[in-house]
Amino acid sequence: MLQGYSIPRTPAGRSSLAPQPPWHYTGEVLAVEFTADPQAVAPFLPAGLAPASGERAGRCALYFCDWQFSTENGLDYLDPLTSQYRETILLMACERDGASASFCPYIWVDQDLALMRGLIQGWPKQFGRTGMTRGYGMRSPAAPSVSAGGRFGAALTFRERRAVEAQITLQGQSHRLPDPGFASTFNVRHFPRLTAGRHDDPAVHELVQLRARDVAVENPMIGQASLTLFDHPGLELAAFTPVSVGEGFRMSVSLTVDDLLLVEDYVLPGR
Amino acid sequence: MLQGYSIPRTPAGRSSLAPQPPWHYTGEVLAVEFTADPQAVAPFLPAGLAPASGERAGRCALYFCDWQFSTENGLDYLDPLTSQYRETILLMACERDGASASFCPYIWVDQDLALMRGLIQGWPKQFGRTGMTRGYGMRSPAAPSVSAGGRFGAALTFRERRAVEAQITLQGQSHRLPDPGFASTFNVRHFPRLTAGRHDDPAVHELVQLRARDVAVENPMIGQASLTLFDHPGLELAAFTPVSVGEGFRMSVSLTVDDLLLVEDYVLPGR
Amino acid sequence: MLQGYSIPRTPAGRSSLAPQPPWHYTGEVLAVEFTADPQAVAPFLPAGLAPASGERAGRCALYFCDWQFSTENGLDYLDPLTSQYRETILLMACERDGASASFCPYIWVDQDLALMRGLIQGWPKQFGRTGMTRGYGMRSPAAPSVSAGGRFGAALTFRERRAVEAQITLQGQSHRLPDPGFASTFNVRHFPRLTAGRHDDPAVHELVQLRARDVAVENPMIGQASLTLFDHPGLELAAFTPVSVGEGFRMSVSLTVDDLLLVEDYVLPGR
Amino acid sequence: MLQGYSIPRTPAGRSSLAPQPPWHYTGEVLAVEFTADPQAVAPFLPAGLAPASGERAGRCALYFCDWQFSTENGLDYLDPLTSQYRETILLMACERDGASASFCPYIWVDQDLALMRGLIQGWPKQFGRTGMTRGYGMRSPAAPSVSAGGRFGAALTFRERRAVEAQITLQGQSHRLPDPGFASTFNVRHFPRLTAGRHDDPAVHELVQLRARDVAVENPMIGQASLTLFDHPGLELAAFTPVSVGEGFRMSVSLTVDDLLLVEDYVLPGR
Numbered sequence A, B, C, D: 001m002l003q004g005y006s007i008p009r010t011p012a013g014r015s016s017l018a019p020q021p022p023w024h025y026t027g028e029v030l031a032v033e034f035t036a037d038p039q040a041v042a043p044f045l046p047a048g049l050a051p052a053s054g055e056r057a058g059r060c061a062l063y064f065c066d067w068q069f070s071t072e073n074g075l076d077y078l079d080p081l082t083s084q085y086r087e088t089i090l091l092m093a094c095e096r097d098g099a100s101a102s103f104c105p106y107i108w109v110d111q112d113l114a115l116m117r118g119l120i121q122g123w124p125k126q127f128g129r130t131g132m133t134r135g136y137g138m139r140s141p142a143a144p145s146v147s148a149g150g151r152f153g154a155a156l157t158f159r160e161r162r163a164v165e166a167q168i169t170l171q172g173q174s175h176r177l178p179d180p181g182f183a184s185t186f187n188v189r190h191f192p193r194l195t196a197g198r199h200d201d202p203a204v205h206e207l208v209q210l211r212a213r214d215v216a217v218e219n220p221m222i223g224q225a226s227l228t229l230f231d232h233p234g235l236e237l238a239a240f241t242p243v244s245v246g247e248g249f250r251m252s253v254s255l256t257v258d259d260l261l262l263v264e265d266y267v268l269p270g271r
Helices: A038-044 A112-121 B037-042 B113-121 C037-042 C113-122 D038-042 D112-121
Strands: A023-035 A059-070 A083-097 A100-110 A125-127 A129-132 A151-158 A161-173 A186-193 A205-211 A213-229 A243-256 A258-263 B023-033 B059-070 B082-095 B099-109 B126-127 B127-130 B150-159 B161-173 B186-191 B205-209 B211-228 B246-255 B258-264 C023-035 C057-072 C084-096 C099-109 C125-127 C131-132 C149-159 C161-173 C185-191 C205-209 C213-229 C244-258 C260-262 D024-037 D059-070 D084-096 D098-111 D126-127 D129-131 D151-158 D161-173 D186-189 D206-209 D213-229 D244-259 D260-262
Touching: A023 A161, A023 A213, A038 A100, A059 A125, A059 A129, A059 A161, A083 A112, A083 A129, A083 D161, A100 A151, A100 A186, A100 C161, A112 A125, A112 A186, A112 B113, A125 C213, A129 D084, A186 A258, A186 B186, B023 B211, B037 B099, B059 B127, B059 B161, B099 B113, B099 B186, B113 B126, B150 C023, B161 B246, B186 D098, B205 C023, C023 C161, C023 C213, C037 C099, C057 C161, C084 C131, C099 C113, C113 C125, C113 C185, C113 D213, C161 C244, C185 D186, C205 D244, D024 D151, D024 D186, D024 D213, D038 D098, D059 D129, D059 D161, D084 D112, D084 D129, D098 D186, D112 D126, D112 D186
Parallel strands: A100 A125, B099 B126, C099 C125, D098 D126
Antiparallel strands: A023 A059, A023 A243, A059 A083, A083 A100, A129 A151, A151 A161, A161 A213, A161 C161, A186 A205, A205 A258, A213 A243, B023 B059, B023 B246, B059 B082, B082 B099, B127 B150, B150 B161, B161 B211, B161 D161, B186 B205, B205 B258, B211 B246, C023 C057, C023 C244, C057 C084, C084 C099, C131 C149, C149 C161, C161 C213, C185 C205, C205 C260, C213 C244, D024 D059, D024 D244, D059 D084, D084 D098, D129 D151, D151 D161, D161 D213, D186 D206, D206 D260, D213 D244
């Protein structure tokens, strides 16, 4: 009998690309809030989500994350070439049943284990290379101080083209987190069919909401930010061109993933 | 309305990781036939497939492929950093309804577009780095002749460890193709659920058979081969340790993918 | 006694990053001729070389190469993960003692063995990722025909930014090779000192000329070309902005390197 | 006039692979002390250095480093895709004029800027991929605590084969640093000639000693360690097979490089 939470499923179950949940994560995160044209970004929302209104209209955030993960045995991190990855997440504010929510139109990771776990959660993961300035906690001309005045850069490359660049200058401790936030993002799980005549009839197409647990944030810092999105032939980022750039953030995060809310009343939008 | 065959689905549909089929491929292929212990490999078969019998018992093949692909516009190959990838495929002989067939327990690619298209076909794709000696068609001490006596090497690295090494010395034109062959392989499409309590109840779990069309093979060569599979903590390759190594092959291949046979009577094995 | 042509030098001499010459190469090459502003590119020439004059003034070429190499044992190519690399070469026309010559201001490879062998020859090699459309010799929608009408793309990425893009549409056999050509390029071997006070006094700084031997070109094709160079914060490519783009080429090349001409009368330019 | 500390030298001098010193570094370091067979490792020493004696005979250390660097402007780190790299350093104890010293037979980095700066210092740098468990400073099942009981892994891959694996379990603050140490290592700067007949007569071949300044170490931790070196066809690591494995370390380091001591009386060993 074949074993394994994801492919490849094997007799011993030791080969599964996505291991059996729970999946524990910890990481350093840089984030930049910005506002795009509400009319330009609204078409990125799937059925079941409404555009953000009021002061959240057009509100977006880019997150740059340097993650390490482990499964229940707690020792995956002893094989760092497998258990670390970097990620860039684009989130847009939206509403669900009148409540504030967030949705992810694009996300990029640099590793196949992270890609598979993401697909299962509905994250639309593709490959991209994320870079982030690191604060080492030492006084050195080679690293920013993780305190007021410290300057951090972040960048995303997708298919060998620069897609995003950001800089953040810290000003002090933050008493809030970036909005939209990522811990309870809505995503669409989508798994197509290839059988002739059914290319437009996916086997899975369902609105879901993340249910990360044990979410902890430490040492959140806030500051000034700059942000540039570049045209890219394989993306539709022009819609997200910042009309204004808000504040920047740096924080440490940890969380656990082993559940997902299926939004039951979801109906496939006119395929 | 969101567009796109796969994620990310967007207003213009230009971002889909797997483009709308058909997908056209052409490539150079090295292959090595070998026989493993039939008892060791049989447990890798999913429900619906039976172990190969007779002289095909334990028969396997490793394929190393250097692909370029294009979609219907025919010009994807003008962006080579996106449209090329290398792949290693492990196939095992099996039977379906008493007929000879093949199944893929492991496959490795080096690119996310190829990974996504593979998952949709049921290929259990993970990331790995494949290397293959190239014949340039010139007389040079830096390349083998694509004729009798020419020597070709191939290697697979998975998660920063060498997993497979092979060498082939060509002897002449081949009048047959390697067995098991890959054009009508059986795979299992598998897309898990993450909702708590349903981790063992995948949203998609179905036996399928490839229906590649316009399959063409040119200049098939045959020769002697050697093959080594290495232990790997993230794989279960020991079961496939060669008991004997058969012949080696080199060929050029082209094919088109836009269909998949869903094997209707398939029932999920005791989950 | 330590052995080895380059570092690392070891007791057995098996570790040398650049193996003992001769180095044999074979590869596929795409090239595009173009003309830049002669005044803009002239300052890139080192002492000992004069700007090209007449119709060669401002003449440049970009080469995209997909190489495989071997040393004297002839079997390095059986380890393809080590013996293959891709390269982009920017050449500019110049003159030496009144004769036509070529000089390389920038070159990018994707591998450390190639980098070290390049530095020893004076090539100013940095890392970059080169992509090139491949012609597989089969009739397929996934690859261009290597004949009139076949279209090939090439691209260079440097430090995660796109730096060069080119396209070539073949028109027929070529009766000439691109100018400037690369087989007898002039380079400057340069190895700095780090001792305090001597940062501007390199240990090696000498004008040299390549002496590749056994240079063979097969199946040279010529056609129309387009070319774009992108601004890059780590390069000075603006000087090479094409004023006009000439013809494009595709060819197979093989050559051997085991000699270099030291231009004896060379004097270090005012350091 | 061409500008730049290293190649490529250009009119504006903005392209130099190794920027003008000083070079500032900060990083996290894991290290493991071990002892190899003194007779096996002694032949790796160049002329001018003597084998370590007494209790230092055969003493070696492996360092795994996660660096960020900057030049004098202090802002290179805002482009993290360029200014970060990982490194594995093998050091062996030795003596110079009767005093304790260290020498580097092998070192691996993952980036060309780091490679070039290393070659100039005499480090025999090749490409390799280093992984290191990261402590994020948060309580999480996905990361070890940077305190007693915290477990860290490290690994090196060279040319697509695993070369080194290590694990360290911290026990507490350390009152000493690993021996041999890397801040004043001896290296051999070696730049070969390619001119025919002079392949064995390098243009530069000189014993040098690092003169890093402003070396600071913070939060040094010590603990138990395990270490495995794997056979590799491109290395001679068998000589360094651990006879016994000593203690493991973790620390934060910063330092500045802008000088190098040329050991004047050095004579090339019988070339």
